[in-house]
Amino acid sequence: MELQERIDAFVKLGQFIGQFSNEVPTKRKSVEHNALFFDGFKHQLKLAEEYNGWFTPENIQFALNTWAKALTKDNLGKWLEPYHISNLTSKKVAIIMAGNIPLVGFHDFLSVLITGHHVLVKLSSNDKQLLPYLAKYLEIVEPKFKGCIEFTEEKVMQFDAVIATGSNNTSRYFEYYFKGKPSIIRNNRNSIAVLTGNESKEELKALSEDIFRFFGLGCRNVSKLFVPKRYSFDVFFEAIYHWHPIIEKAKYANNYDYNKAVYLMSEFEMLENGFFMIKEDASYTSPIATMFYEYYENPEQLKEKLEADKEQIQCIVSNGFYDKEIVFGQTQKPKLWDYADSVDSIKFLLSI
Incomplete structure (x- = not known):
């Protein structure tokens, strides 16, 4: 199969996904195979929401909208332009997904297939409804993908490389188990914001x-x-208050109540506004409904610290x-070339 195919x-998959990126799915005549897939995907969305309480309709729609905007001819072309993707020898790449x-x-999933490899996917039990259905759509719009996509619930075996x-904790297991294979192993990372005190309300919002x-x-x-x-x-606190309806989500509210109780019983100092807490803490990883903060005095020293902790x-x-x-407000809208952990997965896949 050629790269352009x-x-x-x-x-075409992006165009299909785009129909579901709003509150009310909207069928478009220009999208191929809607008769086969449109209603079925609506059902899969409902299953995903029912199975995982964190997968609210709003968050699923946000994710679908992000991918619909990313999967355009211009974006895919810009992403792949720096690479020399020829007819390489196809390998089987296992993906262990969060x-x-x-x-x-x-x-x-996209990176493995777009480079011409076969993919073996082990899904997380928390997110197993959507991708297999989209993979079926992909096989219909391009039959040459048939035989290139495999899902498993068992231990992954017989593969050439792994992501x-x-x-x-699991990353240490991965490093041991996959030590004989080319691999990208990702573990916990967190994102941070550096404020100066001069931010506008719009930036904080x-x-x-x-x-x-x-x-x-x-x-x-x-x-x-x-x-x-x-x-x-x-x-x-004033700028973030418009998010207060989040406390109406049961799983979030349970975490908020639990963490607040822990902080109060431990007599930790913290600030809260009824749906969110902030606490001074040196750690980068904060619990749900909580954000840690740390003071700095010298910007250059802070840059050195962040470099050491990169x-x-x-x-x-x-x-x-x-x-x-x-930029403020853009972390959840990465481009195709914004690689996780700054590891170029396309370069990796072209090297195996």
């Missing part, structure tokens, strides 16, 4: 999207703030602080 198939947010492993995502989208479960969610000494959180950090959100910073 693979690109064209994913463009399940913290909807379709979190789709970029790896695995998990916790810090945009930051709230980086904090609360997907309930803060993603590695691109901001889980920690660095703020200058004597920073006042009043404007911050293996723990996915994104840095700021305005004029860092050369590779992400």
Whole structure:
């Protein structure tokens, strides 16, 4: 199969996905095979929501909208242009996927197939409804993909390379188990924001999207703030207040109540507004409904600290602080070339 055929198939998949990126799915006549797949995917969305309480309709729609915008001819062409993707010898690449947010492993799935390899997917039990259905659509719009996509619930075996995502504990297991194979092994990372105190209310409001989208479960969610000494959180709390309906979601509310009780019983100092807590803490990983913060005095010393801790950090959100910073409100809208952990998966797949 030629590269252009693979690109064209994913463009059609993006057009199909785009029909479900709003509150009410809208069938478009220009989209192929809707008679076969449209109603079925609506059913899969409902199953995903029922099976995983974190997968709200709003968050699933957000994820689908992100992928619909990414899977265009222009975006795919721009992403792949720097690489020399010829008719390489196809290998079988295993992907061990996380399940913290909807379709979190789709970029790896796309990367393996777009480079001409076969994919063997082991899904997380938390996110197993959507991708297999989309894979079936892909096989219909491009029959040459048949035989290139396999899903398994068993231990992955008979593969040539692996991309695995998990916790810090599981990543150590992955490194041992896959030590004889070319691999990308990902573990826990968190995103941070550096504030100066000069941020506008609009910037802080945009930051709230980086904090609360997907309930803060993603590695691109901001889980920690660095703020200058004597920073006042009043404007911050005011700017994020429009997210207060999040407390109506049962799983989030349960975590908020539990973590608040732990902090109160432990007599930890923290600030809260009825749906969100902030606590001074040196860790990068904060619990759900909580964000840690740390004071800084010298920006250059903070940059040195962040450089030393870069293996723990996915994104840095700021305005004029860092050369590779992400604009407020954009962490959950990565481009195809924004690789997780800054590891170029296309380069890896072309080298195996």
